[in-house]
Amino acid sequence: MKVTLPLTREVLESVQIGDVLELTGDIYTARDAAHARLYEAICKGEKLPLDLKGKIIFYCGPCPAGPGRVIGPLGPTTSARMDPYMEAMFQQGMVAAIGKGDRAPYVAELCKKYKGLYLLGVGGAAALCANAVKEVEEIAYPDLGTESIKRYYVEDFKVIVGIDTQGRTIQEENIPKYRKR
Amino acid sequence: MRRIDTSAVIPVIRQLCIEACQQLSSNVTDALRDARAREESPLCQEILAMLLENAAFASENHLACCQDTGMTVVLLEIGQEVCWEGMPLYDAVNEGVRQGYRDGYLRKSVVDDPLLRKNTGDNTPAMIHVDIVPGDKVTITILPKGAGSENMSALYMLTPADGVQGVKKAVLEAVERAGGKPCPPIVVGIGLGGTMDKAAFLSKKALLREIGARNPKPHLAALEQELLEEINKTGIGALGMGGTVTALDVHIEAFSTHIACLPLAINLQCHAYRHACATI
Ligand code: SF4
Numbered sequence: 497m498k499v500t501l502p503l504t505r506e507v508l509e510s511v512q513i514g515d516v517l518e519l520t521g522d523i524y525t526a527r528d529a530a531h532a533r534l535y536e537a538i539c540k541g542e543k544l545p546l547d548l549k550g551k552i553i554f555y556c557g558p559c560p561a562g563p564g565r566v567i568g569p570l571g572p573t574t575s576a577r578m579d580p581y582m583e584a585m586f587q588q589g590m591v592a593a594i595g596k597g598d599r600a601p602y603v604a605e606l607c608k609k610y611k612g613l614y615l616l617g618v619g620g621a622a623a624l625c626a627n628a629v630k631e632v633e634e635i636a637y638p639d640l641g642t643e644s645i646k647r648y649y650v651e652d653f654k655v656i657v658g659i660d661t662q663g664r665t666i667q668e669e670n671i672p673k674y675r676k677r
Numbered sequence: 678m679r680r681i682d683t684s685a686v687i688p689v690i691r692q693l694c695i696e697a698c699q700q701l702s703s704n705v706t707d708a709l710r711d712a713r714a715r716e717e718s719p720l721c722q723e724i725l726a727m728l729l730e731n732a733a734f735a736s737e738n739h740l741a742c743c744q745d746t747g748m749t750v751v752l753l754e755i756g757q758e759v760c761w762e763g764m765p766l767y768d769a770v771n772e773g774v775r776q777g778y779r780d781g782y783l784r785k786s787v788v789d790d791p792l793l794r795k796n797t798g799d800n801t802p803a804m805i806h807v808d809i810v811p812g813d814k815v816t817i818t819i820l821p822k823g824a825g826s827e828n829m830s831a832l833y834m835l836t837p838a839d840g841v842q843g844v845k846k847a848v849l850e851a852v853e854r855a856g857g858k859p860c861p862p863i864v865v866g867i868g869l870g871g872t873m874d875k876a877a878f879l880s881k882k883a884l885l886r887e888i889g890a891r892n893p894k895p896h897l898a899a900l901e902q903e904l905l906e907e908i909n910k911t912g913i914g915a916l917g918m919g920g921t922v923t924a925l926d927v928h929i930e931a932f933s934t935h936i937a938c939l940p941l942a943i944n945l946q947c948h949a950y951r952h953a954c955a956t957i
Contacts, residue, residue, distance in 0.1 A: 557786075559782055597856065597859075597916075670914070674914060
């Protein structure tokens with residue numbers, strides 16, 4: 497299903513686990529170190545370097561761009577490390593996060609409570625993912641290198657709904673279907 | 678005695694880093710193709726097809742196949758008749774890594790101190806392991822190890838009474854706990870025996886074996902096969918989306934151990950099963 501960003505309430509609440517979405521629009525990278533800084537700023541009540549309202553955060557640290565490319569290979573990193581920051585990010589207005597792997601059970605509850613999504617990128621398909629990124633702008637924390645906050649304008653960027661706004665998770669529903677032990 | 682200037686390893690390591698990160702071997706792509714054919718979940722089939730497309734695209738365009746180009750594990754098998762000259766060998770190894778990650782546009786993923794965490798900016802230091810072997814050759818193997826799978830590794834100090842049942846239980850437990858985090862389909866590297874450190878090293882070394890190759894000892898080969906089948910019954914599937922192919926293979930490396938010990942190290946490896954090797 498093709499989706500133009502920003503995500504509307506209607507799309508957010510209608511998609512379900514397992515749906516494959518092709519995103520076109522702006523998404524913003526932040527992973528371990530950027531989350532730690534954002535969280536510290538939130539706790540201190542400081543102004544954040546970007547307004548998170550309506551935004552999608554992509555847990556990602558790219559490779560550097562080779563000649564003639566806007567960005568190097570990139571893809572989702574393991575989301576569970578960002579679990580402790582999830583509620584604060586939702587409270588700031590983030591509507592969805594893109595990463596890989598399952599998360600703590602409380603993240604499903606948070607998706608339900610804040611009507612947000614957890615989207616799964618295709619971990620390890622980094623050369624293809626980079627191809628979907630058409631424009632890159634560094635937004636904050638350049639000293640963090642690969643971990644700085646960047647805006648990516650993406651076209652048809654493939655993600656799979658991992659947790660929907662009803663708090664259903666793909667792992668919980670799909671793995672038992674294929675389990676044979 | 679064969680004299681080698683340590684600077685000779687620099688261009689070799691530079692090239693191996695780039696090659697390992699950009700090109701998945703046909704052994705791996707064949708295994709992924711085979712996985713796609715066996716996979717029952719349509720979503721996982723689609724993901725496996727994407728991974729194959731990605732591998733081809735990365736190698737054609739000289740791009741890293743995964744953005745996590747890892748910590749650089751370097752194995753040096755040094756012939757005992759080799760006499761080194763020039764700069765310190767470890768400096769030369771790190772210089773090769775530095776050049777490879779710079780020139781290959783690979784990600785710099787190493788922090789200087791585990792608690793202070795400042796990026797070193799050049800992916801050094803490498804994790805260097807040295808083995809002294811007969812002869813006058815030097816074999817260099819590079820294994821870029823991503824953190825998604827490394828973080829899901831486990832060490833169990835089992836007891837002799839736990840036996841093979843204890844080993845099976847622990848391996849299945851580690852794989853299920855990891856779920857989709859280590860980017861399945863995975864290769865499970867198992868180090869069995871020795872001391873704690875030996876088991877850990879063997880579990881990493883197990884990740885250098887070709888997919889499909891079995892341990893020469895029949896009882897270990899049978900255990901590899903059994904574990905592979907059991908892991909593929911967990912239902913985890915590609916990237917943990919639910920499916921019938923969770924592991925591409927299980928490799929066990931074993932060593933003698935103490936009368937009171939049964940160390941078991943489990944090193945998980947994602948589908949980006951990367952390594953490259955050269956002999957000088
Ligand atoms: S676990 Fe492997 S495939 Fe997944 S992101 Fe890390 S290095 Fe890449």
